[in-house]
Amino acid sequence: MTQLSARLDSMAGLGRNLQEVDAGASPDDPPSFVTEPDPSTAPANVPALPIQLEHLLARRLPRIGPRTRMFRRAHFADVKDSDWHDWKWQLRHSFKTTEQLARVLELTAEERAALDRCGSLLPVAVTPYYMSLLDGFDADCGLRRTVVPVQNEFLRTPGEADDPLDEDGHSPVPGLVHRYPDRVLFLVLDRCATYCRYCTRSRVVGQDELRPGRERWDTALDYIRSHPEIRDVLLSGGDPLTLSDERLDYLLGELRRIPHVQFVRIGTKVPAVLPQRITPALVKVLRRHHPLWLSLHFLHPAECTPESAAACRRLADAGIPLGSQTVLLKGVNDDVAVMKALVHSLLMMRVRPYYLYQCDPISGSSHFRTTVEKGLEIIRGLRGFTTGYAVPTYVIDAPGGGGKIALQPDCLVGRDGGDVLLRNYEGNIHRYPDGQAALEAAR
Numbered sequence: 230m231t232q233l234s235a236r237l238d239s240m241a242g243l244g245r246n247l248q249e250v251d252a253g254a255s256p257d258d259p260p261s262f263v264t265e266p267d268p269s270t271a272p273a274n275v276p277a278l279p280i281q282l283e284h285l286l287a288r289r290l291p292r293i294g295p296r297t298r299m300f301r302r303a304h305f306a307d308v309k310d311s312d313w314h315d316w317k318w319q320l321r322h323s324f325k326t327t328e329q330l331a332r333v334l335e336l337t338a339e340e341r342a343a344l345d346r347c348g349s350l351l352p353v354a355v356t357p358y359y360m361s362l363l364d365g366f367d368a369d370c371g372l373r374r375t376v377v378p379v380q381n382e383f384l385r386t387p388g389e390a391d392d393p394l395d396e397d398g399h400s401p402v403p404g405l406v407h408r409y410p411d412r413v414l415f416l417v418l419d420r421c422a423t424y425c426r427y428c429t430r431s432r433v434v435g436q437d438e439l440r441p442g443r444e445r446w447d448t449a450l451d452y453i454r455s456h457p458e459i460r461d462v463l464l465s466g467g468d469p470l471t472l473s474d475e476r477l478d479y480l481l482g483e484l485r486r487i488p489h490v491q492f493v494r495i496g497t498k499v500p501a502v503l504p505q506r507i508t509p510a511l512v513k514v515l516r517r518h519h520p521l522w523l524s525l526h527f528l529h530p531a532e533c534t535p536e537s538a539a540a541c542r543r544l545a546d547a548g549i550p551l552g553s554q555t556v557l558l559k560g561v562n563d564d565v566a567v568m569k570a571l572v573h574s575l576l577m578m579r580v581r582p583y584y585l586y587q588c589d590p591i592s593g594s595s596h597f598r599t600t601v602e603k604g605l606e607i608i609r610g611l612r613g614f615t616t617g618y619a620v621p622t623y624v625i626d627a628p629g630g631g632g633k634i635a636l637q638p639d640c641l642v643g644r645d646g647g648d649v650l651l652r653n654y655e656g657n658i659h660r661y662p663d664g665q666a667a668l669e670a671a672r
């Protein structure tokens with residue numbers, strides 16, 4: 230393995246066994262998706278990308294990534310292809326208990342203690358596919374930390390709250406949040422394919438409080454029908470794409486029948502944790518309800534696998550615009566090189582990096598939260614140094630329900646006569662004649 234691909238692996242905490250994967254691949258296997266750049270030409274400080282552009286352009290995506298292939302051989306060797314690629318099989322075989330997790334992960338005492346304490350809090354569930362992306366031997370693996378609890382999850386520090394965004398305070402009917410004038414957040418269910426330990430809605434997710442019942446949905450739909458100012462509905466939860474095709478079709482159809490609802494969005498982590506769910510049948514349902522946009526939740530370049538790329542391609546081919554929302558997490562993606570590899574991979578998967586979120590101060594999140602300066606440092610490391618489309622907007626969702634506030638590194642450094650003084654991405658100061666002010670200065 231080259232130094233460069235080793236670096237990307239170590240960033241994900243996934244540094245083991247890739248050589249074994251490739252060594253174990255049969256001659257008929259599709260080419261590995263892990264880039265093996267030529268060390269004589271590649272600059273030493275550029276991390277490898279998990280997705281190879283030529284594969285995407287040639288539409289020759291391997292059906293299964295090398296790490297996942299190896300995991301399957303080790304733990305699900307007898308499982309038929311048709312089962313492995315079936316999203317319902319994946320959900321049925323999710324890892325939920327300490328015993329199940331211990332079969333594939335070398336659990337630390339810390340992780341075991343946290344798993345035993347989880348009880349009634351945010352559940353633990355990891356699909357076999359997503360489990361294949363974690364490092365079984367390294368508890369510091371970034372992706373592993375996002376789905377396997379640790380004791381810090383039970384530590385409440387100043388400023389944290391169970392509902393920091395005061396969604397409950399802006400909820401006129403159960404599961405509907407009406408904070409902004411022209412749009413609502415509709416929490417259609419409280420179940421997810423895989424549970425993220427930093428989830429903003431951990432107070433309700435997996436708690437059986439927001440079931441996808443017809444009665445609750447109809448109450449929310451009635452509220453939307455009776456508020457003509459609502460032109461935009463964001464479906465979230467829980468993960469709406471874990472609903473059946475029929476239920477999604479019903480819900481989207483009802484929303485589409487409301488004349489003032491112009492725009493429907495779905496927030497989902499499914500393409501990252503359960504890409505098998507993006508079936509032709511699901512896509513057929515979704516494309517019936519345009520204009521429909523999807524906000525995908527990707528965290529790390531290690532999630533950009535052949536499987537997730539194929540899922541995104543299917544959605545994009547159906548004309549669904551794809552944006553990504555990434556939460557900035559300490560020890561997971563708080564590094565310019567990791568973030569750059571992620572946004573580049575997303576663009577190649579036809580996903581526009583949309584928001585970079587400062588982690589919300591939910592209870593037990595201190596081990597995930599970075600400083601705000603770290604977020605600005607990442608934006609400084611992207612802006613100007615890569616394609617503008619690759620640079621997400623860095624936002625803080627203001628505690629208490631203040632809404633999203635966008636943060637930019639300071640570019641406006643002052644004025645001189647009629648000019649504004651601007652700092653560019655290289656740190657150089659440039660002048661710009663500022664309209665009327667420049668004219669008055671010239672008089």
Ligand code: SF4
Nearest residue numbers: 421424425428467498
């Ligand atoms: S998928 Fe979304 S709603 Fe579900 S646990 Fe993760 S962040 Fe929370």
